[in-house]
Amino acid sequence: MINWDQILPEYLIYWHEVGIWKFVRVFWYFIVFELFRYILLDYIVAFFRFLFRRERKQKFEHARRMLRMENPLLSVIVPGKNEGKHLYKLVKSLNEQTYKNIELIIVDDGSDDQTPIIGRNLEKLGMIDLFLRNEQRGGKASAANLALRFAKGSIIVHLDADCSFDRDAIENIVVPFYMDPKIGAVGGNVKVRNYDDGLCQRLQAIEYLKTVSVGRIATSSLGIYKIISGAFGAFKREAIMGVGGWDIGPGLDGDITVKIRKSGYKTVFEPSAVCLTSVPINFRILTKQRLRWDKSIIRFRVRKHRDIFYPHAGFSWLNFFASFENIFYNVILDITWWIYIIDVIINYNSTLHFIIPMNFTLYTAVAFAQMLSIYIFSERRNEELKLWKYAPLMTLYTGTYLRIVRTIAYVQEFVFKKSYDDPWNPVKSSSQAKMHGF
Amino acid sequence: MLKILKQGEARLNVIEYEGVVFLRVSHGGFNLSEVAPHIDAMYIETTDEDVINGLVSKVRESNKVSEYLMPVFASSIAMKPALETVVDGFVRNMDFFQAARQTREIQERIGQIKYSEVGDENYDDYVLKTLSFLFSRNQALMPFRKRNSSTGYAYPFLCNLDHADGFSQLEYINTAVQDGLLNTTLVDKVNHCPHCSDTFLHFRESCSSCGSIDLKYEDLIHHFKCAHVAPLSDFVQGDKLCCPKCDNELRHIGIDYDKPSEITVCNTCNHQSQETNMTVHCMGCGKESSLSELNTHDVNSFEITEKGIVRAINGKKTQVITKHKQVSSNVIEWDLFKLYLRQETKRAQLSGSPAAMVSIRLNAEALWELSTHESGVLQHEVLNILSSYIRPTDLVAARNIFDYQIIVTMGSTEYVEELKHVVEVNLIKLIKDNLQIESCSVEVFSEELGGNANMAIV
Ligand SMILES: [Zn+2]
Ligand SMILES: [Zn+2]
Ligand SMILES: [Zn+2]
Numbered sequence: 001m002i003n004w005d006q007i008l009p010e011y012l013i014y015w016h017e018v019g020i021w022k023f024v025r026v027f028w029y030f031i032v033f034e035l036f037r038y039i040l041l042d043y044i045v046a047f048f049r050f051l052f053r054r055e056r057k058q059k060f061e062h063a064r065r066m067l068r069m070e071n072p073l074l075s076v077i078v079p080g081k082n083e084g085k086h087l088y089k090l091v092k093s094l095n096e097q098t099y100k101n102i103e104l105i106i107v108d109d110g111s112d113d114q115t116p117i118i119g120r121n122l123e124k125l126g127m128i129d130l131f132l133r134n135e136q137r138g139g140k141a142s143a144a145n146l147a148l149r150f151a152k153g154s155i156i157v158h159l160d161a162d163c164s165f166d167r168d169a170i171e172n173i174v175v176p177f178y179m180d181p182k183i184g185a186v187g188g189n190v191k192v193r194n195y196d197d198g199l200c201q202r203l204q205a206i207e208y209l210k211t212v213s214v215g216r217i218a219t220s221s222l223g224i225y226k227i228i229s230g231a232f233g234a235f236k237r238e239a240i241m242g243v244g245g246w247d248i249g250p251g252l253d254g255d256i257t258v259k260i261r262k263s264g265y266k267t268v269f270e271p272s273a274v275c276l277t278s279v280p281i282n283f284r285i286l287t288k289q290r291l292r293w294d295k296s297i298i299r300f301r302v303r304k305h306r307d308i309f310y311p312h313a314g315f316s317w318l319n320f321f322a323s324f325e326n327i328f329y330n331v332i333l334d335i336t337w338w339i340y341i342i343d344v345i346i347n348y349n350s351t352l353h354f355i356i357p358m359n360f361t362l363y364t365a366v367a368f369a370q371m372l373s374i375y376i377f378s379e380r381r382n383e384e385l386k387l388w389k390y391a392p393l394m395t396l397y398t399g400t401y402l403r404i405v406r407t408i409a410y411v412q413e414f415v416f417k418k419s420y421d422d423p424w425n426p427v428k429s430s431s432q433a434k435m436h437g438f
Numbered sequence: 439m440l441k442i443l444k445q446g447e448a449r450l451n452v453i454e455y456e457g458v459v460f461l462r463v464s465h466g467g468f469n470l471s472e473v474a475p476h477i478d479a480m481y482i483e484t485t486d487e488d489v490i491n492g493l494v495s496k497v498r499e500s501n502k503v504s505e506y507l508m509p510v511f512a513s514s515i516a517m518k519p520a521l522e523t524v525v526d527g528f529v530r531n532m533d534f535f536q537a538a539r540q541t542r543e544i545q546e547r548i549g550q551i552k553y554s555e556v557g558d559e560n561y562d563d564y565v566l567k568t569l570s571f572l573f574s575r576n577q578a579l580m581p582f583r584k585r586n587s588s589t590g591y592a593y594p595f596l597c598n599l600d601h602a603d604g605f606s607q608l609e610y611i612n613t614a615v616q617d618g619l620l621n622t623t624l625v626d627k628v629n630h631c632p633h634c635s636d637t638f639l640h641f642r643e644s645c646s647s648c649g650s651i652d653l654k655y656e657d658l659i660h661h662f663k664c665a666h667v668a669p670l671s672d673f674v675q676g677d678k679l680c681c682p683k684c685d686n687e688l689r690h691i692g693i694d695y696d697k698p699s700e701i702t703v704c705n706t707c708n709h710q711s712q713e714t715n716m717t718v719h720c721m722g723c724g725k726e727s728s729l730s731e732l733n734t735h736d737v738n739s740f741e742i743t744e745k746g747i748v749r750a751i752n753g754k755k756t757q758v759i760t761k762h763k764q765v766s767s768n769v770i771e772w773d774l775f776k777l778y779l780r781q782e783t784k785r786a787q788l789s790g791s792p793a794a795m796v797s798i799r800l801n802a803e804a805l806w807e808l809s810t811h812e813s814g815v816l817q818h819e820v821l822n823i824l825s826s827y828i829r830p831t832d833l834v835a836a837r838n839i840f841d842y843q844i845i846v847t848m849g850s851t852e853y854v855e856e857l858k859h860v861v862e863v864n865l866i867k868l869i870k871d872n873l874q875i876e877s878c879s880v881e882v883f884s885e886e887l888g889g890n891a892n893m894a895i896v
Contacts, residue, residue, distance in 0.1 A: 110698070123713050124646070132712055134660070134667075134698035141665035142698075146658065149668045150701075150710055244683035248665050 011354040012361075026348060026355060029340035030362055033333055039366060042373040045218045063178035067171070071101050074174065074234075075153030079107040079143030083161035084115030091127045093164045099171040103129040105147045106161075110137030140230075141246035148245045156240055159275075160231040164193065166274040173234045173273035184239030184265025185257060186273070187225065188232030189213055191380075193276035195387065200286060202390045203397045204279040209374045209384065210398075213271060217377055220269035224322035228257045228267060232275035239265050254296065254326075258305050261319050272379060287405055294409030297330050334406050363395035370394075453481060455534035458541050460511070466492055470505055479509040479541045481529060485516045494524055495598040498571075501555050506567065507548050507574045509541045523582050523594035526575070547574045552810045553753040561610040564599070566753060568611065569619060571595045572742040573750035579611075579740040581625055589628050590637045591737050611740060619746035622738035629718075629732040636722025639732075643702075643714040650706035653714065657697045661688060669701055748806050752813060768833050769821050775835030775843065779887075782845050786888025793887040794854050796844040798824070798861060802869060802878035805839055813839045819872070823864050827857060845887070858882045 008016075015023055024031060049056070076094065087106065094104060106128050108115050119131040132146055148156060155174050159165075166172075169188065176186045190212050195205030212229070219225045230253040243259040257267050280286040305323065348355055371391050375381045450473060451462040460481040461473055466489070480497065482490050490512055500506045512521065514528040526544070529537050551570055557563040572579060572595075584592035589608075596611070614620045628637055644651045656669040659679070666683035673679040679688035679695070688695045703710050718727045742750065770778070779795065786793040800820075808816065817839045824834045824842060833845045846854055865880045 120713055123711075130711055132699070132701070134658070136660075136696060136698040138660045138662075138667065138696075138698050139665065142660050142667045145665055146660075146667035149672075244664065244666060246665055248662075 009357070011357045014351075014354045015358055026344065026351075027359070027362065029337060030359070033336070034363075034366060039369050039373075041218055042214055042370070045221045046373060046376050049217070049221065059179055060175060063175045064171070066178040067175055070178075072155060073153040074099065074102050074155050074157055074170065075105060075147075075151030076102050076157045076159060076170070077105045077107070077144060077147035077151055078159050078161050079109060079140055079147055080161045081109045081137065081140075081143075082111045082113045082115055083108075084111065084113060084118035086161040087115075087118055087122055087128070089164065090159075090161050091122060094170070096167050097165065097170045098168045099174070102170065103151070103153060105130045105132065105151060107143040107147045108133040109140065109143035110134050139248060141248050145245040148240065151237075154237050156235045156237060158230065158233045158235065160277065163190075163231050163275045163277045165232075165276070169232070169273045169275055173232065173270050176268050176270050177234070177236060180266065180268075182264075182266045183268055184236050184260045184263070185228050185267045186234045187216065187220075187228035187257075187267070187269045188234070188273040188275045189216075189269070189271045190229045190231050190275050190277055192279050194278045194281070198281060199390070199393075200282055201279055202387060203393060204286070205384075206371075206374075206387050206390060206394055207398060207402075208279075209378065209387075210370055214370070214374055214377050216269040217271055219322070219325065220267075222321075223266070223318050224325055225267050225269050226257050226261070226322040226326055227254045229253055229275075231277050232273065234273075235260070236265070239263070255304070258319075258323070261316070261322065262305070271377065274379065283401075290402065290405045291409045291412070294330070294406045295413040297326070298410055298413040330406065331410060334403060334410065337403060338407070360395055363399055364392045367391040367394045450476070452477060453532075453534065455538045458534070458538040460534065460537070463493060465489060466496055470496060470500060471502070474502070474505050474508065477508075478545065479511060479526075479537065481534075481537070482510065482512045482516070482525070484513070487516070487518060487521060490516060490521060491524065491598065498595060498598040501558055503548065503551055503554050503556070503570065507544070507551075507571060509537070509544050511537045520582060520584060523580060524598065543576075544574050547576065550751055551753075552751060552808075556753075561613055564610045565614045565617075565619065566749065567599075568595065569614070569742060569746050569750035572620075572740070573747055578623075578742075579620075581737050581739060588635060588637065589630075589735065589737065591626070591628070593740075614746070615740070617745075618743055619749055620740040621743055622736075622740055624736055625739050626737040628735045628737055630735060631718070631720035631722055631725065632727055632731045632733055633725045634720060634723040635733070636720050638721040640719040640721060641716060641729075642719065644717045645702075645704035645707060645709055646711055646713045646715050647709035648704060648707040649715070649717070650704055651717070652705040654703045654705055656701050656703065658699050658701055659688070659695055660698050661686070661695045663694060667698070670697075751806065752808075753810060768828060768830060769825050770833055770835050772835050772837050775833060775845075778833055779843075779845055782847060783887045786886075788888075791848055792850070794846040794849055794884050795887055796846060796854065796858060796861070796882065796884045798842040798844070798865065799881040800840050800865065800869065800878070801881060802873075802875050804873060804875045804878070808839070816873075819868060820865060823868060824861060827860050827864070846884075854884050858884060 078090065083106075091104065094102065104127075106119055106122075108119055108131065111133075116133050119128065119133065122128040123131040130150060132150065134143065134146065138146075144158060155177065157170060157173065173186050173188050176183050190208060192201060192205035192208050194201050196202070216225055216227075233253070235256075239260050240256070242263050243256070246256055247259070261267055280289055344352075344355060368388075368391055371388050374384065378384055450468070453460045453462050458478045459476065460479050461468075461477040462481050462483060464482065464484045480493070482493050484490060494510050497508050497510055498506050509526045511527050511529050512525045514530040517528050527537055527540055551574070556567050556570075568579070579593050579595065581591040581593050583590065584597070587597075593611075611620065615622055629639060630637055631639060642651050643653060645653060656671060658667060659670055659673050660667045661673075661681045661684070663686065664681060664684040666681055668682065670679075672682050673688060680686070681688060686694075691697070699712065701710055701712060702714050716729050718729060718732060719725075720727065782793050805813070805816070817836050820839075820842060821834060821836055824844060828834060828844060828846070829849075831847045832849070833847075834842065836842050844857070846857065849857075862880050862882045866878065869875055869878050869880075
């Protein structure tokens with residue numbers, strides 16, 4: 001007979017003894033939200049993808065053959081400010097692509113460094129097809145729209161200059177257009193390039209794998225995929241022209257996806273179109289970046305595209321769920337989490353020394369369950385194995401750090417509409433956007 | 439007082455103003471050397487630029503100092519930028535006050551010049567003529583714009599000399615700059631066709647794709663509210679600007695839209711870009727070049743240096759001395775001396791036996807004021823003294839009245855030191871006794887030949 005009292009720590013025995021209902025009562029937040037959304041859903045999707053894997057592969061290969069036969073011109077557009085230093089590497093990385101019929105358009109949005117000289121030079125050398133420069137900065141949306149205006153391709157691929165790409169990334173991101181004509185936009189799989197450089201980068205790498213690589217496969221499979229990453233996305237020409245291109249950011253990635261979905265197209269995620277990006281190298285920069293991203297959720301989902309939730313002529317249940325899922329898992333869960341914390345502090349003050357370790361145990365278990373789902377979905381799972389040992393820290397990273405940042409962002413945006421003051425956009429654009437309620 | 443005289447048979451039309459006599463001409467029908475002794479300056483009364491230039495050339499091309507430096511004025515009715523520096527001045531309403539004063543100033547400077555004629559054979563003659571002109575005018579040689587010149591610029595005085603246009607002028611002027619007679623100040627840079635050196639060039643933008651010059655330029659418009667960016671023509675609806683994306687009217691630049699840049703559209707190949715090439719079309723030979731292929735030339739103004747003034751006043755000293763009879767067999771001419779020096783340096787290098795060069799420089803302001811004849815005599819005396827102290831195997835030469843050099847072959851250090859001492863003492867004595875000059879010094883220094891030192895001839 002095993003003596004559990006001697007093997008297990010005290011808190012586990014406590015939770016064993018108080019019974020299941022008390023356990024559910026105390027960890028209701030974890031059981032209701034986290035377990036379902038991040039574990040069960042992923043495994044259900046993984047199961048179905050596994051069932052239909054052959055079919056999907058055949059469909060994908062067939063579409064690839066169609067693409068190669070037609071060989072359409074792709075316009076790769078790269079808007080940005082002060083990105084000159086990345087351009088040569090970007091051009092080199094694009095030269096390696098398996099898909100060759102590409103025109104490359106770089107837009108320099110009022111850079112105040114060497115970018116214009118570098119860009120003009122590369123254009124002269126024939127390494128860039130068109131280098132456009134706005135002497136006056138207009139913001140990222142206007143730079144992307146300028147490129148769009150001069151793009152000749154039937155598919156527009158939008159990239160960030162500091163990204164690099166798997167050799168077949170461009171080809172794979174356009175294949176889905178040949179799988180279903182209703183697809184208007186495809187998102188690429190963004191992973192972290194500098195994941196091995198430090199703790200901050202490693203935690204972000206796990207987060208990207210969780211939310212981008214796995215999370216988006218799940219939402220895409222359910223038909224509610226809603227954020228095409230600005231770092232790597234492809235758009236059917238008529239779809240993006242139909243919605244008039246990009247509107248003022250920040251968060252224009254999510255915005256353009258919602259606009260395209262609203263105009264009747266499907267949007268999907270393509271995990272095999274892999275792009276590597278460099279993430280913030282310390283928590284100070286990361287906090288700034290996340291504050292900006294999180295504010296855009298309020299601004300675009302909640303404010304600008306609130307009509308998705310109203311019954312009207314263009315109403316779509318999928319769009320409703322896409323936005324609902326997004327708002328629910330970001331805004332509502334965030335608020336609920338604080339309710340949960342207050343609930344625990346008020347009602348279970350005396351047993352905190354049992355609750356906190358149990359909480360960590362649960363989240364760590366979840367973290368490993370997620371690493372397993374990442375392992376199942378990933379196309380470079382073996383390289384990612386070295387991230388496993390950092391999984392326990394994810395409890396603090398996503399469970400605490402990112403939640404606090406998110407809460408600050410929501411408060412700032414809800415109460416003060418802070419994102420309009422973001423220096424990321426020139427004042428002229430922001431003030432116009434604020435006035436017109438975008 | 440203004441008097442108009444008619445000179446008998448020559449039928450000269452002259453104007454005398456306060457003792458200054460102006461020859462009044464409107465064409466070139468006179469013999470310059472015949473009239474020159476009777477006049478101080480020339481006054482040209484015509485509006486024809488070519489006639490004025492012809493008359494000025496007639497004067498400047500003379501070899502006689504009194505003729506080629508003669509002040510020339512023109513009537514103010516002919517005033518043109520291209521003539522401003524060619525003539526010495528313009529006379530307004532027959533008022534010769536300024537012209538007479540200028541003439542007297544110029545004449546005073548001409549009076550200091552110690553030669554009456556220059557040769558017309560080589561660069562040196564040309565340089566001397568130019569130096570004397572700049573000295574007499576107390577002015578820099580400022581280029582003026584000239585359409586039909588190959589550089590686009592011409593220089594006063596030079597442009598009225600024989601083969602005096604564009605590059606050939608600059609060739610000998612630049613030798614004077616190298617000799618330290620003139621200083622330069624950059625005035626302009628001129629581009630030349632790389633094929634034919636012409637400066638009549640057309641610059642124009644061309645398509646970076648097909649090279650066509652048929653380009654259309656269009657502003658880009660950024661509509662702030664919806665972030666739409668497109669060429670202006672996308673927005674034009676009648677008189678209004680309307681956004682094709684959001685249908686709003688654009689009313690106020692800076693408030694709801696701006697023009698962040700421009701785009702160029704090629705009408706030949708339809709290439710759209712912000713990058714155009716600059717091509718240069720030469721109107722001389724008709725060939726096309728790129729900007730980077732063009733040759734660039736500096737256009738300078740030239741100011742006379744102290745050394746140039748000495749030369750302008752005294753003429754060519756080295757030539758003066760060579761006309762003198764040989765003092766002794768080891769006094770040789772400068773050119774020959776340079777040859778020997780080179781030989782001796784090589785010999786010393788190979789044989790390892792010592793050789794030295796002694797340089798002597800007379801420092802006396804007063805020497806500048808000597809006449810051609812006087813400086814000739816002085817130089818002769820100096821060479822006499824030097825040759826009397828050196829050994830038969832040594833050689834001595836004068837570069838000009840200031841500078842002398844001696845090659846000491848196979849001399850010991852003691853011998854060289856002693857020679858330097860004797861030379862210094864005796865030369866100071868010579869100058870002080872004969873010229874009654876108090877402030878003078880003689881610099882004497884020596885260097886070993888064939889050692890690490892390079893040849894000391896400058
Ligand atoms: Zn063209
Ligand atoms: Zn608009
Ligand atoms: Zn030419």
